[in-house]
Amino acid sequence: MMGLAGRGVLVSGGTSGIGLAAAQRFLEEGCRVYITGHEPDALAAALEKLGKRGEISGQVCDVSDHQQAIAAVEAADAAVGALTVVANNAGISWREPFLQQLEVAHWDRIMAVNLRGMFSVAQAAAQLLVRAGRAGSIINMASTNALGGEEDYAHYNSSKGGVLQLTRSMAVELGPYGIRVNAICPGYIDTPLNQTIAGGLPGDFAQRYANERIPLRRVGNPEDVAAAYAFLASDDAAFVHGAVLAVDGGQVAVM
Numbered sequence: 674m675m676g677l678a679g680r681g682v683l684v685s686g687g688t689s690g691i692g693l694a695a696a697q698r699f700l701e702e703g704c705r706v707y708i709t710g711h712e713p714d715a716l717a718a719a720l721e722k723l724g725k726r727g728e729i730s731g732q733v734c735d736v737s738d739h740q741q742a743i744a745a746v747e748a749a750d751a752a753v754g755a756l757t758v759v760a761n762n763a764g765i766s767w768r769e770p771f772l773q774q775l776e777v778a779h780w781d782r783i784m785a786v787n788l789r790g791m792f793s794v795a796q797a798a799a800q801l802l803v804r805a806g807r808a809g810s811i812i813n814m815a816s817t818n819a820l821g822g823e824e825d826y827a828h829y830n831s832s833k834g835g836v837l838q839l840t841r842s843m844a845v846e847l848g849p850y851g852i853r854v855n856a857i858c859p860g861y862i863d864t865p866l867n868q869t870i871a872g873g874l875p876g877d878f879a880q881r882y883a884n885e886r887i888p889l890r891r892v893g894n895p896e897d898v899a900a901a902y903a904f905l906a907s908d909d910a911a912f913v914h915g916a917v918l919a920v921d922g923g924q925v926a927v928m
């Protein structure tokens with residue numbers, strides 16, 4: 674991708690699934706990369722794996738804690754030299770039927786991680802970039818669940834819908850500073866998150882889902898989404914701003 678080599682990149686939730694693949698892709702593009710994750714063991718394993726590919730460092734961070742998010746952004750900036758790219762990726766999900774089961778505490782947790790956490794990382798990064806007089810690219814992780822209401826995911830759907838409006842709001846305010854802000858909406862991607870969810874369901878849930886709902890007839894892999902992160906971070910996307918990029922095998926094109 675154009676202009677990516679040498680960039681300083683933060684990938685939040687870079688210890689697993691899509692974030693881990695994104696960190697690897699940014700290393701392959703010649704970036705200096707900093708990852709954060711929620712679990713110390715997963716962070717150590719990811720750093721060891723990615724360390725073979727390039728210049729990588731990271732720390733544990735719970736993005737639902739505003740101060741931890743600010744500290745992680747500042748540590749990333751120090752570690753990578755000059756941070757200019759943020760893959761704002763950390764997120765959680767689980768099924769919970771709206772009518773019978775969805776609890777206020779669970780609603781609050783999803784919002785605290787998926788929406789407020791994304792705001793905390795993004796605001797800290799934007800403030801740092803503006804202070805430093807640096808242009809940059811912030812990519813917020815939404816979902817096809819931001820574009821339609823999947824059953825049993827009212828809490829998750831709502832958090833990701835909020836991410837789209839956060840992205841558009843940031844694009845309006847940060848564009849004049851040369852900070853591009855975009856959102857990615859993956860469909861069904863084969864990651865530990867989805868493997869856990871599908872593990873509790875009968876049969877080959879992923880293949881059935883692909884056959885019934887995805888025109889390309891396969892679920893995505895983390896590398897499919899990592900490529901979108903790399904594109905939106907690069908100079909190839911120099912005029913792409915406030916956009917919503919679906920990476921879903923055509924799922925949202927279905928009527």
Ligand SMILES: NC(=O)c1ccc[n+]([C@@H]2O[C@H](COP(=O)([O-])OP(=O)(O)OC[C@H]3O[C@@H](n4cnc5c(N)ncnc54)[C@H](O)[C@@H]3O)[C@@H](O)[C@H]2O)c1
Binds near residue numbers: 711737814816865
């Ligand atoms: N897998 C999919 O099908 C899919 C589809 C659309 C969007 N997404 C989104 O992509 C992102 C990554 O999902 P994934 O499937 O790779 O999941 P994953 O569970 O494999 O990875 C999640 C990452 O987020 C981190 N994380 C979780 N809670 C955190 C917290 N409180 N603070 C900081 N980090 C935290 C984890 O440490 C991990 O690194 C999420 O935002 C998810 O909502 C996933």
